[in-house]
Amino acid sequence: MSFEVDGPKLDSKYELFRKEIQDFVNTNLVSCASNIYKKEEFPVEIIKRLGEKGYLGIPYAKEYGGLGLDYLSYAIAAEEVSRVCASTGLTLCAHTSLGTFPIYRFGNEAQKKKYVTQLASGKILGAFGLTEPNAGSDAAATETTAKQVEGGFILNGTKRFITSAEYAGTVVVAATHDKSLGIKGISCFIVETGFKGYSIGQREHKLGLLASNTVELIFEDCFVPAENLLGKQYNGYKIFMETLDGGRISIGGHALGIAQGAFDVGLEWLKNHPIRSQQASKIIADITTHIYAARLMVYDAAMKKDQNIRVDQEAAMAKLYASEIGTWAAGEVIRLIGYEALTNELAAERFYRDAKLSEIGEGTSEVMRLIIAREMIRKFKDEKADVFRK
Numbered sequence: 001m002s003f004e005v006d007g008p009k010l011d012s013k014y015e016l017f018r019k020e021i022q023d024f025v026n027t028n029l030v031s032c033a034s035n036i037y038k039k040e041e042f043p044v045e046i047i048k049r050l051g052e053k054g055y056l057g058i059p060y061a062k063e064y065g066g067l068g069l070d071y072l073s074y075a076i077a078a079e080e081v082s083r084v085c086a087s088t089g090l091t092l093c094a095h096t097s098l099g100t101f102p103i104y105r106f107g108n109e110a111q112k113k114k115y116v117t118q119l120a121s122g123k124i125l126g127a128f129g130l131t132e133p134n135a136g137s138d139a140a141a142t143e144t145t146a147k148q149v150e151g152g153f154i155l156n157g158t159k160r161f162i163t164s165a166e167y168a169g170t171v172v173v174a175a176t177h178d179k180s181l182g183i184k185g186i187s188c189f190i191v192e193t194g195f196k197g198y199s200i201g202q203r204e205h206k207l208g209l210l211a212s213n214t215v216e217l218i219f220e221d222c223f224v225p226a227e228n229l230l231g232k233q234y235n236g237y238k239i240f241m242e243t244l245d246g247g248r249i250s251i252g253g254h255a256l257g258i259a260q261g262a263f264d265v266g267l268e269w270l271k272n273h274p275i276r277s278q279q280a281s282k283i284i285a286d287i288t289t290h291i292y293a294a295r296l297m298v299y300d301a302a303m304k305k306d307q308n309i310r311v312d313q314e315a316a317m318a319k320l321y322a323s324e325i326g327t328w329a330a331g332e333v334i335r336l337i338g339y340e341a342l343t344n345e346l347a348a349e350r351f352y353r354d355a356k357l358s359e360i361g362e363g364t365s366e367v368m369r370l371i372i373a374r375e376m377i378r379k380f381k382d383e384k385a386d387v388f389r390k
Contacts, residue, residue, distance in 0.1 A: 006291070006292050007296070014072060025085075034347060036211040051121065051123065056092065056096060057100070058073055059071050064117050066120035074096060075249055075250060077253075078092060082258055082261065083258075083261040086209055086254065086350075086351065087212040089257055090212045091213070093247070093251060094128065096250065097251075098128030099125065100126050101243050102128070103172065104120075107230060115170055130159070130174050139240065140183045142175065143176070144156065144158065145175055153229070154224075156219055156222070158217065162215055165193075166200050167213055173191050174187075177233075187229060196222065200218070203215050208354040209354050244363060245315050246305065248362050248368075249298065249305060249315050252297070252315070252318035256295055258326040258355045259355070261351050262355075263287050266348070269336075269337050269340075283335065291329060294321055297314075297317055301315050313375035326355040327356055331352060333352075
């Protein structure tokens, strides 16, 4: 299969890396993506191969087992894997952005040596326990508790919709010491999945992304040693908010891959079904334009993150636009092809179902709009203050 993309001109090293990822996808995913999806089968062997190639640690330093590349390279990988198998793409993103990043960014040296080296090299998978039955977009409503005891903490509570946790070796978990403190009462912990009191609850059967793993986590008097407190106590809100900012760029790449993958199906179909209407031409032109724009936004956010520029707004815009375009583009491809696209003979219906999660996970579209508006208002106030100071 040939995988070409329309987008900004990048340095040749990025195009070479894209080709490397495409070769991996061609060899390992193209032939089985549909089958593992229909069976709702988590692709253990493929994830293992991703780890062996270093693709589960793309943006992390070599000294901690990573490839030592940048965030743009990671976004490209998320896009290209998701372009063929969005379930595997989601597993890649959740592991890298959510399971590994908070330990890499906020962990002490001992924690990084112990956990990041295993995560970035793919020896274990990582997960991120934030969402709860009564705490989704409002993370301040976290109900999982952390009681400090001699030598550590006791966790009690339930997390829901946690990606890859059934196969993970570690989970970064947010818990509150005191609910009355709201976001100021939250800490994050590195929980090894072998800790006593930790267990897997129900496995979710979802609309899409059927070959990814989504489960409930249960903590029943789960003892976590003091050395597994991540960062400073009561600093959990900052940890998971910064984690989500970076994760939104990768989810933007994931959604971009879904949009392009669906479009690839439509373009392949057109080889044997020549365009006979102006309406079909409009669909193709619109999808091409919107995917191009989404790619610009995702890459821009990734490049700014690589320059250590604050990307709250850019990450939110990239995630918002790419995720909504992913759902829309897959729907337009189905409209272009017609009834045949509703069967599982073509991957269009799979991409359509896969796309919806991107509008919800790591912050809903509504939350993304709130972040974008908040950042614009903040910038306006700062600029206005500068004018008055002059």
